[in-house]
Amino acid sequence: MTAAGSETFPGKLIAVEGLDGSGKSTQIHLVHKWLLGKGHRVFFSEWNSSVLVREATRKGKRRQLLTPTTFSLIHATDFADRYERQILPLLRAGYLVLCDRYIFTAFARDAVRGCDRAWLRRMYGFARIPDLTLFFKLPLDVALGRILEGRPQLKFFEAGMDLDLSPDITESFRIFQRRVLDEYLSMVDEFGFTVMDGTQSVHRQQVIVRRLVQERIDLGLFRKRYVQ
Amino acid sequence: MIPKYTYGTALAGVDLSKLSGTLIVIEGPDSSGRSTQITLLAQWLEEQGHAVAQVGLRRSNLVGRELEQAKQGNVLSPRTLGLFYATDFYDQLENGIVPALRAGFVVLADRYIYTLMARAIVRGAEPDWVASVYSMAIVPDAVFYLTASLATLVQRTFQTHSELDYWESGMDCGLSRDWFQSYVRYQRRIRSEFFKMQKKYGFELVNANRTIAAVDRDLRGRIQLVLNRAEALETRRTSRGRAEQHVRTSESPQGAAIRRRRKPEAV
Numbered sequence: 001m002t003a004a005g006s007e008t009f010p011g012k013l014i015a016v017e018g019l020d021g022s023g024k025s026t027q028i029h030l031v032h033k034w035l036l037g038k039g040h041r042v043f044f045s046e047w048n049s050s051v052l053v054r055e056a057t058r059k060g061k062r063r064q065l066l067t068p069t070t071f072s073l074i075h076a077t078d079f080a081d082r083y084e085r086q087i088l089p090l091l092r093a094g095y096l097v098l099c100d101r102y103i104f105t106a107f108a109r110d111a112v113r114g115c116d117r118a119w120l121r122r123m124y125g126f127a128r129i130p131d132l133t134l135f136f137k138l139p140l141d142v143a144l145g146r147i148l149e150g151r152p153q154l155k156f157f158e159a160g161m162d163l164d165l166s167p168d169i170t171e172s173f174r175i176f177q178r179r180v181l182d183e184y185l186s187m188v189d190e191f192g193f194t195v196m197d198g199t200q201s202v203h204r205q206q207v208i209v210r211r212l213v214q215e216r217i218d219l220g221l222f223r224k225r226y227v228q
Numbered sequence: 229m230i231p232k233y234t235y236g237t238a239l240a241g242v243d244l245s246k247l248s249g250t251l252i253v254i255e256g257p258d259s260s261g262r263s264t265q266i267t268l269l270a271q272w273l274e275e276q277g278h279a280v281a282q283v284g285l286r287r288s289n290l291v292g293r294e295l296e297q298a299k300q301g302n303v304l305s306p307r308t309l310g311l312f313y314a315t316d317f318y319d320q321l322e323n324g325i326v327p328a329l330r331a332g333f334v335v336l337a338d339r340y341i342y343t344l345m346a347r348a349i350v351r352g353a354e355p356d357w358v359a360s361v362y363s364m365a366i367v368p369d370a371v372f373y374l375t376a377s378l379a380t381l382v383q384r385t386f387q388t389h390s391e392l393d394y395w396e397s398g399m400d401c402g403l404s405r406d407w408f409q410s411y412v413r414y415q416r417r418i419r420s421e422f423f424k425m426q427k428k429y430g431f432e433l434v435n436a437n438r439t440i441a442a443v444d445r446d447l448r449g450r451i452q453l454v455l456n457r458a459e460a461l462e463t464r465r466t467s468r469g470r471a472e473q474h475v476r477t478s479e480s481p482q483g484a485a486i487r488r489r490r491k492p493e494a495v
Contacts, residue, residue, distance in 0.1 A: 056315075067322045068240040069364065073315035077308055084305040114240035122360040126307060 011091030012217050013128060015102035017184065018136035019177055020158075021146035022198045023205070027136065028100050030206045031213060035096060040222040042096045045087055054078070061157055068113035071157070075106055076123055083127055091128070096222045103127050104191065108183035112176065113163060132216045133191060134209060138198030140178055148173075229465070230369050230458050232329070237363040242326055244366070249329035250458050251366060252451060253340040255422070256374030257415060258396045259384040260436045261443060265374070266336050268444045269451065273334050278455070281328035283320055284338035285313075306351035313344050314361050321365065329366070334455075341365045342373075342429065346421035350414070351401060370454045371429065372447060373422060374436035378415055 014031070016024040028044070035042040057074050060066045066074065090097050103124045111117050148170065156162065159169045160176030188195060194212060196205060213219070229248040254262050254269075263284075270280045304312065328335045341362040348358045376384075385392060392407050394400070398414025399407065425431070432450060436443055 065319075065323075067318075069318045069322060070315055073311060073318055077311040077315055080311050081304060081308040084307060116237045116240070116364075119237045119360065119363060122357065123311075125357060125360075 009091040009128075010094035010221070011097060012132075012222075013087070013091060013097050013099065013130040014132045014134070014213065014217075015099040015104070015130040016134045016136065017101060017104045017193070018198065019138075019140075019143045019181055019184075021143040021150075022136035022138055023202065024134070024136040024198075025100050026202055027134070027196075027205055027209055028098050030202075031209060032098055034210060035098075035219075035222075038219070039224055040096060040219060041094060041224055042098065042222065043086075043090050044098045044100070045082065046100050061155075064156065064162070066157070066162070068110065068115055068162075071113060071162075072106065072110040072115050072120065072123075075110075079103065079106065079124070080126070094222070096217070096219075099130070102130060102133070104133070104184070104187055104193075107187060108180045111183050112160070112179040129191065132212065133193045134196050134212070135184060135188060135193035136196045136198040136205075137185075140174075140181055142199065143181075144174055144177060229332075229462055230454075231461075233367045235359070235363045235365055235367060237360075239322070239326075239364045239366070242322070247326065247329040247366070249331065249333045249335055250454060251325065251329060251335045251337065251368040252454065253337045253342075253368040253371040254374065254447075255339055255342050255371060255431065256434075256436060257376075257381055257418065258393065259381045259388070260374040260376050261384075261440060262338055262374060264440055265443060265447055266338050268440070269336055269447060272444075272448060273336075273451075279331070279333045281324070281333045281335045282338065283324045283328075283335060285317070285320075285340075285343065306348065306353060310344070310348040310351075310353055310358065311361070313348075317341060317344060317362070318364070325366065337368070340368065340371070342371070342422065342425055342431070345425065346418045349421050350398070350417045369458070370451065371431045372434050372450065373426065373431040374434050374443070375419070376436040378412060380437050381415065382411070 014028075016028045018024040032042060032044045057078060060070070060074060087097055087099070106124065107117070107120050110120055154169050154173050156169075159173035160179075161169060161172050163172070163176065165175040166172040184193075187193065196208065198205070200208075230250065232244040232247045232251075234244070252269075254266055256262050266282060270282060273280045325335055325337070345355075345358045345362060349355050392411050396414075397407055397411035398417070399410055401410070401414060403413040403417075404410040422431070426433070434443060434446055434450075438446075
């Protein structure tokens, strides 16, 4: 275990961040398809996907046992597991790793829950800062509209109901998302996010995203080498 | 009450000024007699009229079972396992220790963050990172570190278990394929981390090579001092609040200590 940034890897890391409904998953999915089509060494990693920690997280959420601190830690555990088993080895092996949500999701969400911001940054200090972080920004009402019309069954923690913002789950979700957005916006300069206009069409955004990826990353390094 | 602090980072949602209890931590390796001593101390404290809560590592509802599973499979990286332990620790801190302290209990903790930190550091975690993760822990009112020679520990282990424990022998650390050698090396490393931490965190060392009764007497004497300090601060607080009322109960702690029962000494 060495500190973040003290090691250089041949791989590169691209992350997308933004509120639910910001369109980030669609965009990173299209980037993935594009790079696969070009025959590149690319891997797509989803937030919250490791097996072992998942049970505990589910149980904690179902029984509402989690406090802001343990909520944060259980997600950090999950992230560390995925980072060390998957993301880090891939970066070492020279892959282009795409992440739908990264540590900034935790920074935003957990800070809204009252966790200390400096503590969060130190805890996740082992994770490498992405080579490109795309933040999909759009007005809160637009993001809320997309979520609330498509998926009316909000989950307890997702809506920030543990924070007692409002007894009404939809209202709680609105307040929670607004605060998460504020946290994201305060991180734009801190972590050098590239801000995307999430109100534009999917296609127009994707054209911009692909250009940004090409500018930031030498894709030629990620062509598969075939062994004869 | 003794004012409470954390190790540098605020604990979300907890008002430390409301924690009127006393937090006492007993640290030490397996077979150093921690749990025996805690049982004796709990009896003694209750006889003295203190409400006592006992807490120990890896007993939480939240991730206790998953941690056991993870350890059995030995599939998690040291960092992941370290964070898993931290989750478990904070779950117990927030759901066990904090409510007990708020209710004015004397909390006896069977190990605390120091064992977790030492284990993580021995397995390669950066000491600063580990300290940072645990910086929301409440600073105990006293930490007693039971130390015993490896010879004593080994002898006691074989008396009760007939074999060495995989994790207490650090068999996951690749120190040696030989269990006994691995145990010796691992315990030395853990101990050396404890001595490094001792300066920073101010543990009181307690010689656990002695008999159970001797260690018990020693601990009682030291804990009595902590309780006296808490009592003195409480007196000052209440007498400031209502100076006209001189209603104070006055069983001297020393008097109560004399009533302690003698336990037959186990070898």
